Amino acid sequence: MSARQMKLGAFLMATGHHVAAWRHPQVPADAGLDFQHYRHLAQVAEAACFDTLFLADSVAAATGDSASQMARSDHFEPLTLLSALSVVTERIGLISTVTTSYNEPYHLARKFASLDHLSGGRAGWNLVTSDAAAEAGNFGRDEHIGHAERYSRAREFHQVVTGLWDSWSADAFVRDKASGQYYDPAGRRELNHVGEHFKVKGPLNVARSPQGRPVVVQAGSSEAGRELAARTADVIFTAQPSLAAAQAFYADLKNRAATFGRSADELKIMPGVFVVVGETQALAQAKFEAFQDLVQPEVGVALLGRMLGNFDLSGYPLDGPLPELPLTDSGQRSRQQLLSKLAEREQLNLAQLGRRIAGGRGHFSLIGTPAQIADQLQLWFQNGAADGFNVLVPHLPGGLEDFARQVVPELQRRGLFRTHYTGTTLREHLGLPEIDER
Template identity: 60%
Template sequence: MSKLRQLRLGAFIQATGHHVSAWRHPDAQIDAGLNFAHYKHIAQTAERGLFDAVFLADSPGVWGGAPESQSRNGKIVHFEPVTLFSALSAVTERIGFIATASTTYEDPYTLARKFASLDYLSNGRAGWNVVTTGNENAAANFGLAHHPEHSQRYERAEEFVEVVKGLWDSWEDDAFIRDRESGIYFEPEKLHILNHQGKHFSVKGPLNVGRPPQGYPVIVQAGASEAGRDLAARTAEVIFTANQTLEDAQAFYADVKGRLAQYGRSPDDLKIMPGAFPIIGRTEAEAQEKYEFLQSLIHDEVAWGILRQYYKGVNLTQYSLDDPAPELPNDTNNNKSRLKLVADLATRGNLTLRQLYLALATARGHRTIIGTPEGIADQLEEWFNNGAADGFNIMPPILPTGLEDFVNLVIPVLQKRGLFRTEYEGKTLRENLGLRRPDNQLAIARSQKQLVAV
């Protein structure tokens, strides 16, 4: 008898929580971004809830904006993810750690080394969220006059990922025999020199870390533009995506899964996990009251700051918050898929600027779900059972209580319905996500050459 399909869950954490003004909420850990005890509690809570992984978004630069709105940002400083997860791996046992790192502003060798190290430190629980970076302010931190163009960033990203995989394949899994009697530490034929020469990178190798316990840390991707979808179909094993409606989520799911075959991959090789921002009450009225209180914490200047992120080049001083939302720009060098999602949201609902910023203040275009534990579970189940998701990236509005509520109230409902595990299936992130361990491509190439020679 085959095992029933079960959903996957990531705990997407942002310091004080995902709501733009979460830090002002009395339940929030106000110094969360630089508070290790806070993150330790969050990771252990997510593990208690049997989540697959904790996920941290990141950018190699401070997000900009007018000084007045920027000064009201409670999430502006925070730990670098790989450093934080290395520490958290020592106080957890099964939960995975997915860290964001940029292919535009990092180096393949250094990145490969960091993530291989995290995979060893965590005993096979590391994941890499591949981003090209939408934050234009990052460029000046790396000596660049301008943020590279969107198409250039994705072209570089494709080569970057292949180089990193090649470096992770520097050593075969059983290369290190460590034989004291013979004095041989590793078998030299099981060391592979990459010798990559490409348009963007020249990397010899080998990596000075052994092949990661998972073969490769799990590769995650979040882009939903045309270039992002193609990169994901070629390389990603998990996609974190933003969708507002069941129909949009189904279309995205079918499109990306449909691209896998051309790269020799099957639908099971890729898990699609839309973001979900749950506001949970023991009654519908309590959930709605929580939502309205959170929204009341948004200062007007923060509201305008949210809108300016998407209305680049548009003079918003001619509008009031109660005016109909004007047409958004049709192009950006930042996050193209998110701009389209916001434009569709404004158009579909004929929103005013106030309604638009309130919609974005919660989850920045991800799906907001308000209700009882049973109601939240109903909505997750609907998408999961109707070709829209393999799981969800849960975005707690405030931390730590938002995650505690999900673990204590929603997880038991999902488990009772047979939709979610009651214990971890394996010890590594790959095992728990149901992903295969990748073969060493450089070892395969060596074997093929030996067969040809014979």
């Protein structure tokens, strides 16, 4: 049995991660607003001992000429959904994406502290700065916040949120009926934060949560994103196209963490991996191609433009090359670089590149048998590229069921993954240190 075991997150995206998943006959097209669908997914993942569920989010509906062809405009607000799922699960972690660009720290701190109490210590916050420019129009702005300002705001936002989570000592609420004292004033801490972006008095009106602080996840891979993650994150979700790229990213982030006085084990790096499982390589490939055949070229290009940094590519010929684009100030710079290099390396035209990313969206992709997939996950895990993986599947629920029932047992046979939960909180699952309340 390996002493070190990999971490697994189940990345749930309504109908699945493939842009055409909603059109597949095995996929419920209305899954985004079907709680029973999500209950089933959560229970499948928990039965397989996944560390956590992971929900993406955007606070804007899809935009552009192809928006009406994409299943991205009706889905639950993720914290509301995870609060409901906390009641029908017992051990699995519950991570939600929430942007720092279009929220206030007090609201966010209060909601995640509440989820941590509801779930018995299983909450996690995926801190993002928003890469969807369309969100700006829903919050009184004519244009999206620029890249540098988004990260400046995010750094301070995180500082305020963690300060609010530390508003109370663990034993502050004595609730002594005999004496009439509800809490010990010595355990109450006012934040009194005054900064460039926020002025927040505190304290939070939620007692210290079971984990002390919910787990903080970040997904930025740009220079600004790496610095923020190395300083503040417990977990990093990243898109890496190859073993070599993943190893370089892993080493860089672990080294950066050390410059902030953090040990390597305090930062768990979990690249995304897009997985299609089949009994044979040919069957897995055929399963994947069935989704690829459903990709409308204009939808693939619309997804591509969005992921390159909110560019409208509809005026360019589908059979032409990816046009030269300026460095995005509103989207993910790391993803723009990754996809541009992919187009150049594989000599893909616009339609081909859109189709190429329709499933994995730039993440490492594995299409094969359970043993073949486990081989690659083991290779990355044991060779300085990952502490675990955020698992993306083409369609739901089938793709998650395939991974849970075929790949997880293979990892367990190799001693790479747990066969039962030994802890009750998300921090315990991930092997993260407890938070010192002082």
